[in-house]
Amino acid sequence: MEHIAIYGAAFDPPHLGHMDVVQQLLQQFDAVWLIPSAKHAFGKQMSDYQLRLKMLEIITTEQISERDRIVISTLEQDLLEIAPNQKAIFSFDLLNEVQKRQPQSHISLVVGPDNAKPDVWKKFYRHQDIERDFNLIVAEERLPIRSTDCRKLLRTTNDDLSHFTGAGLAGWLRKNNLYI
Numbered sequence: 001m002e003h004i005a006i007y008g009a010a011f012d013p014p015h016l017g018h019m020d021v022v023q024q025l026l027q028q029f030d031a032v033w034l035i036p037s038a039k040h041a042f043g044k045q046m047s048d049y050q051l052r053l054k055m056l057e058i059i060t061t062e063q064i065s066e067r068d069r070i071v072i073s074t075l076e077q078d079l080l081e082i083a084p085n086q087k088a089i090f091s092f093d094l095l096n097e098v099q100k101r102q103p104q105s106h107i108s109l110v111v112g113p114d115n116a117k118p119d120v121w122k123k124f125y126r127h128q129d130i131e132r133d134f135n136l137i138v139a140e141e142r143l144p145i146r147s148t149d150c151r152k153l154l155r156t157t158n159d160d161l162s163h164f165t166g167a168g169l170a171g172w173l174r175k176n177n178l179y180i
Contacts, residue, residue: 003028005137006098007110008035008076008091010147012046013055013173015164017145019063022070024140025110031069033098034060038076041088041125049077051178055169062168090125095134108135154179 005025011018011034018034025032036052037044046052056072064070075097076089091109099107109130114120116138121127130136150164154173161170173179 002030002102002105003108004098004102004105005029005032005108005110006035006095007032007139008037008094009112010040010044010046011036011052011056012147013052013150013165013169013178014059015145015147015150016063016166017141017143019059019166020143021110021112021139021141022060022064024142025137026064026066026069028137029069029108031071033071033073033075035073035075035094037089038080039086039088041090042123043088047178055172058172059166059169062166092124092126092130095130099134106135108137110137110139112139113141151179 005028007018007021007025009018022032022034034056036049036056037046038049040046053072053074060067060070060072076094079089079093079097080086095107095109099105111121115124116136124130145164150161150173153159153161153164161173164170165173
């Protein structure tokens with residue numbers, strides 16, 4: 001039985017903190033699915049979906065040696081295309097869809113410490129069903145980097161961003177004048 005970690009986030013932009021979590025997950029799981037939010041359940045405004053997919057490709061290619069165990073999934077976007085009037089794609093629905101597509105796999109949802117806080121976790125749609133039907137993993141935040149800080153640095157300075165995103169993505173972000 002394959003063990004799959006589902007790690008969803010805005011990835012706006014993805015950063016070395018995200019990649020550190022992926023490295024942790026690769027020690028425990030057969031595969032890690034990175035699933036960028038297509039329509040955030042808490043209403044967060046995000047950059048273009050295709051740009052965020054491209055950024056994930058760049059950073060995982062540079063930072064993850066076991067790239068063959070990483071799936072960058074468009075599942076949230078695919079589900080939105082089926083139901084375009086959907087308010088958001090909820091973790092519960094996403095996990096059920098993954099389980100339907102991977103019926104012989106054991107599926108785990110990965111959340112950060114911020115989403116694992118009881119007052120936040122209780123806001124997740126059908127959080128009790130997620131706990132009952134799937135394994136919940138709280139990622140250890142060893143690199144306290146925030147996408148918000150990356151965007152702010154890009155807007156306000158010409159400082160080197162590679163300590164947040166790695167050299168490849170930092171150069172690509174600067175070259176394409178993103179978040180300015």
